[in-house]
Amino acid sequence: MAKELTSRSENYSQWYNDLVVKADLADNSAVRGCMVIKPYGYAIWEKIQAELDRMFKETGHVNAYFPLFIPKSFFSKEASHVEGFAKECAVVTHYRLMNDPNGKGIIVDPDAKLEEELIVRPTSETIIWSTYKTWIQSYRDLPLLINQWANVVRWEMRTRLFLRTTEFLWQEGHTAHATSQEALEETMRMVNVYATFAENFMAMPVIKGAKSANERFAGALETYTIEAMMQDGKALQSGTSHFLGQNFAKAFDVRFATKEGKEDFVWATSWGVSTRLMGALIMAHSDDNGLVLPPKLAPFQVVIVPIFNKAEQLDAISEKVDSIVAKLKVLGISVKYDDNDNKKPGWKFAEYELKGVPVRIAIGPRDLENGTVEVARRDTLEKQVVSMEGIELHIQQLLTDIQENIYNKALVFRNEMTTPVETYDEFKEVLLNKGGFISAHWDGTSETEQQIKDETKATIRCIPFDQVPEEGKCMYSGKPSKGRVLFALAY
Amino acid sequence: MAKELTSRSENYSQWYNDLVVKADLADNSAVRGCMVIKPYGYAIWEKIQAELDRMFKETGHVNAYFPLFIPKSFFSKEASHVEGFAKECAVVTHYRLMNDPNGKGIIVDPDAKLEEELIVRPTSETIIWSTYKTWIQSYRDLPLLINQWANVVRWEMRTRLFLRTTEFLWQEGHTAHATSQEALEETMRMVNVYATFAENFMAMPVIKGAKSANERFAGALETYTIEAMMQDGKALQSGTSHFLGQNFAKAFDVRFATKEGKEDFVWATSWGVSTRLMGALIMAHSDDNGLVLPPKLAPFQVVIVPIFNKAEQLDAISEKVDSIVAKLKVLGISVKYDDNDNKKPGWKFAEYELKGVPVRIAIGPRDLENGTVEVARRDTLEKQVVSMEGIELHIQQLLTDIQENIYNKALVFRNEMTTPVETYDEFKEVLLNKGGFISAHWDGTSETEQQIKDETKATIRCIPFDQVPEEGKCMYSGKPSKGRVLFALAY
Numbered sequence: 001m002a003k004e005l006t007s008r009s010e011n012y013s014q015w016y017n018d019l020v021v022k023a024d025l026a027d028n029s030a031v032r033g034c035m036v037i038k039p040y041g042y043a044i045w046e047k048i049q050a051e052l053d054r055m056f057k058e059t060g061h062v063n064a065y066f067p068l069f070i071p072k073s074f075f076s077k078e079a080s081h082v083e084g085f086a087k088e089c090a091v092v093t094h095y096r097l098m099n100d101p102n103g104k105g106i107i108v109d110p111d112a113k114l115e116e117e118l119i120v121r122p123t124s125e126t127i128i129w130s131t132y133k134t135w136i137q138s139y140r141d142l143p144l145l146i147n148q149w150a151n152v153v154r155w156e157m158r159t160r161l162f163l164r165t166t167e168f169l170w171q172e173g174h175t176a177h178a179t180s181q182e183a184l185e186e187t188m189r190m191v192n193v194y195a196t197f198a199e200n201f202m203a204m205p206v207i208k209g210a211k212s213a214n215e216r217f218a219g220a221l222e223t224y225t226i227e228a229m230m231q232d233g234k235a236l237q238s239g240t241s242h243f244l245g246q247n248f249a250k251a252f253d254v255r256f257a258t259k260e261g262k263e264d265f266v267w268a269t270s271w272g273v274s275t276r277l278m279g280a281l282i283m284a285h286s287d288d289n290g291l292v293l294p295p296k297l298a299p300f301q302v303v304i305v306p307i308f309n310k311a312e313q314l315d316a317i318s319e320k321v322d323s324i325v326a327k328l329k330v331l332g333i334s335v336k337y338d339d340n341d342n343k344k345p346g347w348k349f350a351e352y353e354l355k356g357v358p359v360r361i362a363i364g365p366r367d368l369e370n371g372t373v374e375v376a377r378r379d380t381l382e383k384q385v386v387s388m389e390g391i392e393l394h395i396q397q398l399l400t401d402i403q404e405n406i407y408n409k410a411l412v413f414r415n416e417m418t419t420p421v422e423t424y425d426e427f428k429e430v431l432l433n434k435g436g437f438i439s440a441h442w443d444g445t446s447e448t449e450q451q452i453k454d455e456t457k458a459t460i461r462c463i464p465f466d467q468v469p470e471e472g473k474c475m476y477s478g479k480p481s482k483g484r485v486l487f488a489l490a491y
Numbered sequence: 492m493a494k495e496l497t498s499r500s501e502n503y504s505q506w507y508n509d510l511v512v513k514a515d516l517a518d519n520s521a522v523r524g525c526m527v528i529k530p531y532g533y534a535i536w537e538k539i540q541a542e543l544d545r546m547f548k549e550t551g552h553v554n555a556y557f558p559l560f561i562p563k564s565f566f567s568k569e570a571s572h573v574e575g576f577a578k579e580c581a582v583v584t585h586y587r588l589m590n591d592p593n594g595k596g597i598i599v600d601p602d603a604k605l606e607e608e609l610i611v612r613p614t615s616e617t618i619i620w621s622t623y624k625t626w627i628q629s630y631r632d633l634p635l636l637i638n639q640w641a642n643v644v645r646w647e648m649r650t651r652l653f654l655r656t657t658e659f660l661w662q663e664g665h666t667a668h669a670t671s672q673e674a675l676e677e678t679m680r681m682v683n684v685y686a687t688f689a690e691n692f693m694a695m696p697v698i699k700g701a702k703s704a705n706e707r708f709a710g711a712l713e714t715y716t717i718e719a720m721m722q723d724g725k726a727l728q729s730g731t732s733h734f735l736g737q738n739f740a741k742a743f744d745v746r747f748a749t750k751e752g753k754e755d756f757v758w759a760t761s762w763g764v765s766t767r768l769m770g771a772l773i774m775a776h777s778d779d780n781g782l783v784l785p786p787k788l789a790p791f792q793v794v795i796v797p798i799f800n801k802a803e804q805l806d807a808i809s810e811k812v813d814s815i816v817a818k819l820k821v822l823g824i825s826v827k828y829d830d831n832d833n834k835k836p837g838w839k840f841a842e843y844e845l846k847g848v849p850v851r852i853a854i855g856p857r858d859l860e861n862g863t864v865e866v867a868r869r870d871t872l873e874k875q876v877v878s879m880e881g882i883e884l885h886i887q888q889l890l891t892d893i894q895e896n897i898y899n900k901a902l903v904f905r906n907e908m909t910t911p912v913e914t915y916d917e918f919k920e921v922l923l924n925k926g927g928f929i930s931a932h933w934d935g936t937s938e939t940e941q942q943i944k945d946e947t948k949a950t951i952r953c954i955p956f957d958q959v960p961e962e963g964k965c966m967y968s969g970k971p972s973k974g975r976v977l978f979a980l981a982y
Contacts, residue, residue: 030565030621031609034558039637042555064533067525068611068642068658069581074521075588076596087588090560091599092611094582095646097566105567108582108608117599118522120559120583120611130521140833146530151559151642155586167559342631 005354007288012232016283020161023291023355025278033159033166040355041278043299045169048277049149051201051296052171055193061145061173066127068151069118074126078251080219088155090120090166120153125219125244125270128174129252136176136266138257143186144176152274162279163236163491170274176266178258180245183267184222187243190271191224194239202277203294203407204228204284205414206238207437207486209462214449217270221245227461227486229414230283233435235461235488238280241271279491285379285406291356292379294406295399300334302395303357305348307364314339317363320388324361324373327392333399353378358402359395379406420484424475427487431458437488441481443474452476458487496845498779503723507774511652514782514846516769524650524657531846532769534790536660539768540640542692542787543662546684552636552664557618559642560609565617569742571710579646581611581657611644616710616735616761619665620743627667627757629748634677635667643765653770654727654982661765667757669749671736674758675713678734681762682715685730693768694785694898695719695775696905697729698928698977700953705940708761712736718952718977720905721774724926726952726979729771732762770982776870776897782847783870785897786890791825793886794848796839798855805830808854811879815852815864818883824890844869849893850886870897911975915943915966918978922949928979932972934965943967949978 005022006014020026025041037045053063069092096112099105121127128146135141149171156164173190177183191208198206206226216223220242228238249255249265258264285292295301304324306317321337328335336357338348345362352360362374373391376383379402386394417436421427430438442448442460453459467483474481496513497505511517516532528536544554560583587603590596612618619637626632640662647655664681668674682699689697697717707714711733719729740746740756749755776783786792795815797808812828819826827848829839836853843851853865864882867874870893877885908927912918921929933939933951944950958974965972 027622027625029558030562030618031558031560034560036558036622037556039553039555043553045556046554062530062534063537064530065528065536065660067520067522067527068644069522069525071521072588072599073596088586089588090583090609091585091588092581093584093599094608095579097563097578097580097582097610105564106578108563108584118581119588127521131518131527134518153559169556 005288005290008231015288016279017161019282019286019290019354025282025291026161028161031166033156035161035165035167037169037275040299044281044293044297045275045278047297047299048201049171052193052197052273053147053149055197056147056171056173059145059189059193061147061175063148064146065148065150066124066131068121070121070124070127072117072119074130075119077126078219078247080247088157089122090153090155092118092120121150122152122154123270123272124148124150124152124172125174125248125268126252129248129254129268132174132176132266133252133254136254136256139178139259142176142178142256142266143182145173145186146175147171147173160279162275162282165275168275170272172270172272175269176249176254177269178256178264178267180267183245183269184243186269187222187224187241187271190269191226191239191241194241194271194273195226198226198228198238198280199407201294201296202281202284203296203403203410204238204280205407205411207462207464209464209467209486211240211462212446212449212460212485214446214453215459217242219244219247221247225462227437227488228280228284229410229417229436229488230280230491231413232283233417233489235437235486235490236276236280236283237461237490238277239271239273242269244268244270284410286356289350289381290354292406293356293358295358295403298334298356298358300336300357301399302328302333302335302359302361303348303352304335304337304361304363305345305352306337306339307345307362307367313365314341316365316368320368321363324388324391328395331392331396333392333395349376353381359398361391361395377402379409418486421475427458427475428456431456431487431489435489437461437486439484439486440475441472441483442485443477443479443481445477445479448474448476448479452487458489461486461488461490496779496781499722506779507770508652510773510777510781516773516782517652519652522657524647526652526656526658528660528766531790535772535784535788536766536769538788538790539692540662543684543688543764544638544640546688547638547662547664550636550680550684552638552666554639555637556639556641557615557622559612561612561615561618563608563610565621566610568617569710569738571738579648580613581644581646583609583611612641613643613645614761614763615639615641615643615663616665616739616759617743620739620745620759623665623667623757624743624745627745627747630669630750633667633669633747633757634673636664636677637666638662638664651770653766653773656766659766661763663761663763666760667740667745668760669747669755669758671758674736674760675734677760678713678715678732678762681760682717682730682732685732685762685764686717689717689719689729689771690898692785692787693772693775694787694894694901695729695771696898696902698953698955700955700958700977702731702953703937703940703951703976705937705944706950708733710735710738712738716953718928718979719771719775720901720908720928720979721771721982722904723774724908724980726928726977726981727767727771727774728952728981729768730762730764733760735759735761775901777847780841780872781845783897784847784849786849786894789825789847789849791827791848792890793819793824793826793850793852794839794843795826795828795852795854796836796843797828797830798836798853798858804856805832807856807859811859812854815879815882819886822883822887824883824886840867844872850889852882852886868893870900909977912966918949918966919947922947922978922980926980928952928977930975930977931966932961932963932974933976934968934970934972936968936970939965939967939970943978949980952977952979952981
């Protein structure tokens, strides 16, 4: 095979890094911690964006764009925000370069120092709420349901392509409401949108729930999350939706005249997903041969590879292929016909397996005689000889089957990797030898959670929305608990 | 009227600023020179993006994403690039904040100084060509046809919403080719794409041509441009496409093995349009009542306003409106039904005029009796009573007419505002009293161009592709010239 991957069992982390680079998804750049998203990876991100954007608009949101830079002083305004966050940031201090008077290239012009430093946005609550102050006067201006697609920067020390990069791409919704209840409903609506997207498009089952106080977003009263299980037994937080109460409205003095003629601070939410989803997508489904992409997010769903020795054979095959391509396109199926004669079919097979193309069709002279094609599905690697007659309907059904199959496979895996435990010893044993989600009783205190984290690195991923009420004892402190929460090691 | 605009004749510049803010397109932000693009303005930008993106993909391009930050040393690598450009930049020097030990908010951590400063990209040739070095080995890797949608920062001293802002949004195409000819063809292809977009979607006639050496992009051997004429007689450069030769390949040592087994440097182009197009769109068509939007870029093309006194009237009107909306949507026409009862019809009429909605439909009780509606078109402000029967086809035709009409109006205006002159006195007289494009003979030297600019502020906007060969004498130097070029004052 042209590009060999490390296997998952050998070194899961290396397998991931190899895959991202070799499947042409992303690359490290000349700037520490910043990635280049390559065209094939970006095409997947565009599909993710398009679908989420459609879902946001269907739920009444509009897009806008706010500045990249935030004055440093804004970060001090919301006390818990700055405490829990926003320290590892890129800081702009100067606004001009000049030729080095000593003739050694260019230097920063020392005279061009900013009076107040600007921070490259790590998230936009502060700049957006300083703007909302001028947009909101009355309950008639509410709700404001705004989303932004943007790049953000957090100066991460240890970076990994897609999962944790200094610069990343994301969307951040920032909504403003007249009542606490409306804002809470919005927070829930958006975590549900994320869950629907993850399950229906990424084919990735997720658990919806609330974060414990320790794991909440800095400045939030509630953080809802979707948590997914990766193949190495670690959890990946895939999207969060925050109920911010009146914290940012108070910090930026955003008040409104209520319907009843009083004055109140505005209620806020924010919610986001990022290019981290690419990492989740890769790790949820892929195997030792390469990517496995859900058909709904694949840049192209079908690749057709001709098998031939002579030019005349290729001509005859291409004629047939043209009609197949046309029929697939009518059904909205995206197809690439790879008739490049610099590469052999075997090389192409490996390459498209590596790139996770859901369905591969191969056609040779024998197939022309028989009126058949060979159809291979990426998820199971099964091959089948199929009649050309009605091939488009066969492929359409196959894509649906693949989308369902990889979801079901991930769901079975996650269920297997979810273990209820009763004691802390059991907890540590499962964490060490099996991993996955561990469902356990917890006394609800930050102290206990912190001690468990210090001792095992495991965190509470969420208090599931579908938690079953159940009297129990905290596995760590023995204190009473009313239900189980999910612990895991996490990305 | 709810929101009064300064008229164009009174103060064109103030009219523009008023319009951008009052029509909810953009706002100044808390950060000097950075704008907030508001939802209504962003919706227009999204339509611009969607259409351009489609055109780029149709011409074989794919999207990718490169880092926001560029190491300072990269700017020194291409000598003419750094000379002509890239001095007024935002410079990141630190990567961490900390609590002020004196308890006064947060400060920049002095220990977190970067070894090499990072520049927030003003354009991405350098970081992209440093990446292409690792992607290109052989002619088989070429051409690379990549585009990026991104934010960029240039530290402008005098800023104006959309026209010149410190941060702006744009797309930048960066392509790599095996031959000079291919790269030149690409440069031409993309300026043609921009012209087609400007004319067919923005309804804005443009002149295509080459920049003189003085006006070329820093690092380019050729810059092609599209130039539009604004209502105040000033030109606006609306998109540029650069032939970069082998300059960046040499600066970043990007070589490839040719088909003939030799080694050569790669040939480059870059091309971009930005949120500046929003400024062009606004200034090309709008009037003293507000925006005039071409139907193909309007966030919604039709607004329906009910005229009623009592709730029962509204019910009856709404029932009719629902069926009209449904019929319009089938034809792909976007409609807003504004049945908000907090605002009077007169207020709504003024508001949607201000926002440039191409067609307004009003329906009252009398209309219900007569089976009619009142249709008003934004471009001419004409009103007409039309039968509800087949209204959707009437509106469809009307939108086509409006799109054509505003294009033709702008074309007539531009033709009127294009003046051939023979002498420098005549030139200065036209520049002072009429403005617009001035078509004149020029001797082709940078010195003459610079002197004319120093004396009059006018620049050569372009050497039109459709220049008629014509023997003449330079209006300034009297030296021989082979054709006329276009001068103007410009944004």
